[in-house]
Each structure stands twice: as structure tokens, then as C-alpha cells.
Amino acid sequence: MGTVNEISSRILKLLKEKDMTIYELSKKTGLYEASLRNSLKLESGFRGAATIYKIAKALDTNTDYLISGIKSDNDKIIDENKEIQKMKTDLKNVRDELKEKNEQLKNIRKAIAVK
Numbered sequence: 001m002g003t004v005n006e007i008s009s010r011i012l013k014l015l016k017e018k019d020m021t022i023y024e025l026s027k028k029t030g031l032y033e034a035s036l037r038n039s040l041k042l043e044s045g046f047r048g049a050a051t052i053y054k055i056a057k058a059l060d061t062n063t064d065y066l067i068s069g070i071k072s073d074n075d076k077i078i079d080e081n082k083e084i085q086k087m088k089t090d091l092k093n094v095r096d097e098l099k100e101k102n103e104q105l106k107n108i109r110k111a112i113a114v115k
Contacts, residue, residue, distance in 0.1 A: 007052070008040045010066050014059040028058035 015025060022040065026033035031054060039046050046052055049063070056063045060078075065071050071079070 004039070004042055004045045006069065007046065007066050008042060010069060011055060011059065012040060014061060018059065020059075025055065025058055029054040031055075 014020075015022065022036050023033050025031075026036050029036075029051075031051060035047075036055075039051075046055075052063050052066055056066050061075060062072060065075060
């Protein structure tokens with residue numbers, strides 16, 4: 001079972017990955033921001049399974065990961081799918097940039113041909 005320090009580390013890591021603040025987490029969970037900050041700073045523990053569950057749900061993970069650090073196969077698949085979607089988006093952006101550069105190049109060639 002994970003220590004409070006390990007659980008806090010995993011939560012902070014997920015917050016960073018999701019570009020989410022503790023304030024935003026408090027709004028998604030219904031937990032007090034000050035309580036979350038104190039728990040994450042190791043000034044107090046997490047108050048019960050319901051708290052861990054709310055945090056896990058808000059961070060799109062499960063309590064097993066927060067407590068043990070072990071991702072389920074389903075979580076791994078979700079992570080892989082997110083990575084694939086990011087790659088597709090990046091590829092589309094590169095393709096759009098290349099189309100734009102190609103148009104600019106065509107316009108430059110036309111301008112040179114006119115002179």
C-alpha cells in the first residue's frame with residue numbers, strides 16, 4: 001500500500017500531466033482546496049477512501065493507481081490511445097504547415113517567373 005508521500009507524488013504528477021491546478025482539482029472533487037493542499041504537502045493525510053476515490057475520478061485514473069502506483073491494463077490502453085491521438089493531431093498540424101509552406105513557395109515561384 002502506498003504511503004501518503006507516494007500518493008501525494010502520484011497526484012501531483014497527474015496534476016502536472018493534465019495541466020490542472022489544486023484549485024481546479026478542488027472544484028472537480030468538491031473537496032476544500034486548503035485540505036487538498038495540506039494533504040499534498042504531507043501536513044495531513046487523505047481523509048478516507050471517499051477522498052481518494054474523488055481525486056482519482058477527477059484525475060481520470062483509479063484508486064489502485066493512486067495507492068499502489070500500478071496502472072491497470074485499461075489505464076495503459078487509455079494512455080496509449082491518448083498518445084496516438086496526440087500523434088495524429090501533431091501529424092495533422094505538420095501536414096497543414098507543409099501545405100501552407102508549399103503555397104508560399106508556389107507564390108514565390110510565380111512572383112519570380114513574372115519578373
